[in-house]
Amino acid sequence: MNQGYAHPEYLVETDWVAQNMNNPKVRIVESDEDTLLYETGHIPGAVKVDWFTSLQDPVRRDFLSKDEFEKLNSRLGISNDTTVVFYGDKNNWFAAYALWLYQYYGHKDTKIMNGGRMKWEKEGRPLTKDTPGYASTQYRAKEPDANIRAFRDDVFAEVKAGRPLVDVRSPKEYSGELISMPNYPQEGATRGGHIPGAVNIPWSKAIREEDGAFKSPEELRLMYESQGVVPEKEVIAYCRIGERSSHTWFVLKYLLGYPKVKNYDGSWTEWGNLVNAPIEKSAGS
Amino acid sequence: MSDQIPPRLQEIIEDFQWSEGREKLELLLEYSEKMPSLPERIRQHLEGMERVAECMTPVLVTAEVQDGKMQFYFDVPRESPTVRGYAALISEGLRDLTPEEVLQVPNDFYHQMGLHEVLTHQRLAGISAILAHMKHLAAHHLTQSEGG
Numbered sequence: 001m002n003q004g005y006a007h008p009e010y011l012v013e014t015d016w017v018a019q020n021m022n023n024p025k026v027r028i029v030e031s032d033e034d035t036l037l038y039e040t041g042h043i044p045g046a047v048k049v050d051w052f053t054s055l056q057d058p059v060r061r062d063f064l065s066k067d068e069f070e071k072l073n074s075r076l077g078i079s080n081d082t083t084v085v086f087y088g089d090k091n092n093w094f095a096a097y098a099l100w101l102y103q104y105y106g107h108k109d110t111k112i113m114n115g116g117r118m119k120w121e122k123e124g125r126p127l128t129k130d131t132p133g134y135a136s137t138q139y140r141a142k143e144p145d146a147n148i149r150a151f152r153d154d155v156f157a158e159v160k161a162g163r164p165l166v167d168v169r170s171p172k173e174y175s176g177e178l179i180s181m182p183n184y185p186q187e188g189a190t191r192g193g194h195i196p197g198a199v200n201i202p203w204s205k206a207i208r209e210e211d212g213a214f215k216s217p218e219e220l221r222l223m224y225e226s227q228g229v230v231p232e233k234e235v236i237a238y239c240r241i242g243e244r245s246s247h248t249w250f251v252l253k254y255l256l257g258y259p260k261v262k263n264y265d266g267s268w269t270e271w272g273n274l275v276n277a278p279i280e281k282s283a284g285s
Numbered sequence: 286m287s288d289q290i291p292p293r294l295q296e297i298i299e300d301f302q303w304s305e306g307r308e309k310l311e312l313l314l315e316y317s318e319k320m321p322s323l324p325e326r327i328r329q330h331l332e333g334m335e336r337v338a339e340c341m342t343p344v345l346v347t348a349e350v351q352d353g354k355m356q357f358y359f360d361v362p363r364e365s366p367t368v369r370g371y372a373a374l375i376s377e378g379l380r381d382l383t384p385e386e387v388l389q390v391p392n393d394f395y396h397q398m399g400l401h402e403v404l405t406h407q408r409l410a411g412i413s414a415i416l417a418h419m420k421h422l423a424a425h426h427l428t429q430s431e432g433g
Contacts, residue, residue: 036310036367037364037366039310039311040314040363040366052403052405089364
């Protein structure tokens with residue numbers, strides 16, 4: 001199934017998960033856009049992370065600290081050598097976000113369940129409301145991996161050097177038509193458009209519609225390379241708050257094997273509010 | 286028009302105030318699970334329902350007015366329990382109100398429930414669009430009945 005991807009070890013199929021649900025070396029983690037979905041029923045044995053209340057700092061705009069990350073894993077019964085498999089709703093959108101954070105803190109053995117929640121459900125596989133309890137662990141996180149996270153200065157440098165930026169938002173957000181959405185004041189930006197030079201490849205284009213699984217390596221490679229997003233260059237992906245772009249980051253980094261890809265989690269809500277930052281408003285190709 | 290919280294909604298708000306963190310989400314989930322299904326007469330005419338455009342989740346809403354009191358009906362997929370729970374909660378909280386009373390419900394009432402502790406700003410923005418749409422239906426009814 002996963003043949004042809006650069007790093008197939010980062011992807012597992014639903015079959016594999018069904019066979020490893022009770023494997024003590026494996027922890028299945030659900031991470032959803034709608035964070036109540038886990039409670040409506042989840043893969044037996046799976047634990048939950050809430051991207052808002054458990055993966056972000058409650059005060060600063062940042063991810064949870066290294067210390068908090070260690071506590072989270074200890075609580076979920078995850079050890080440093082546990083294989084952590086993420087899955088979630090909406091094409092694994094927030095599953096990829098959680099995986100990115102685990103990579104950021106140096107947890108290497110992480111995987112995504114191809115097709116996510118939707119594929120598991122469609123295949124008629126079991127869901128349960130029972131919340132498992134695991135013995136807590138002594139987890140030790142590594143220092144954050146600066147190679148996969150871009151801050152705004154990195155983005156300025158990227159623009160100046162003419163290296164590829166991928167804007168993975170919808171075409172209307174990219175062109176700047178959609179930004180002052182009614183009722184979206186708090187996480188919005190005061191300006192619409194995109195970072196100069198960025199190409200628009202919406203994140204969900206990496207997904208097959210019929211079952212929510214990733215497209216073939218050939219299709220993916222063509223989609224990105226034809227827009228100048230090539231493995232020879234350092235690539236930065238961004239969206240609105242860095243969640244959709246962590247999905248694209250996963251595709252570029254592990255499915256296509258790009259050596260240097262960063263996720264700019266400040267994304268449009270930072271760039272579109274930055275005083276004096278350059279903005280382009282053209283539509284995508 | 287002064288803000289006024291109707292009694293049933295006030296009770297719901299207090300239930301949430303008494304709950305902490307995770308319990309708030311569990312309460313929301315309960316609402317989601319006991320959301321009444323659409324009456325047959327509405328289910329037969331889904332095209333008559335309006336989509337709340339600002340919500341990422343497909344939320345359909347419609348209202349009926351009988352003896353001057355409004356009833357709201359929602360259709361929200363089970364795969365979106367947060368929004369579904371909120372829609373169930375607000376349709377119960379605003380049951381049997383006059384259109385004028387609906388218009389007086391404060392737009393930020395969910396802050397008193399502490400939902401901002403457990404839901405993102407964007408989710409709150411989406412769900413506050415639900416009340417905005419209900420008010421739109423109430424206002425529309427008022428102008429219609431004045432005109433008619």
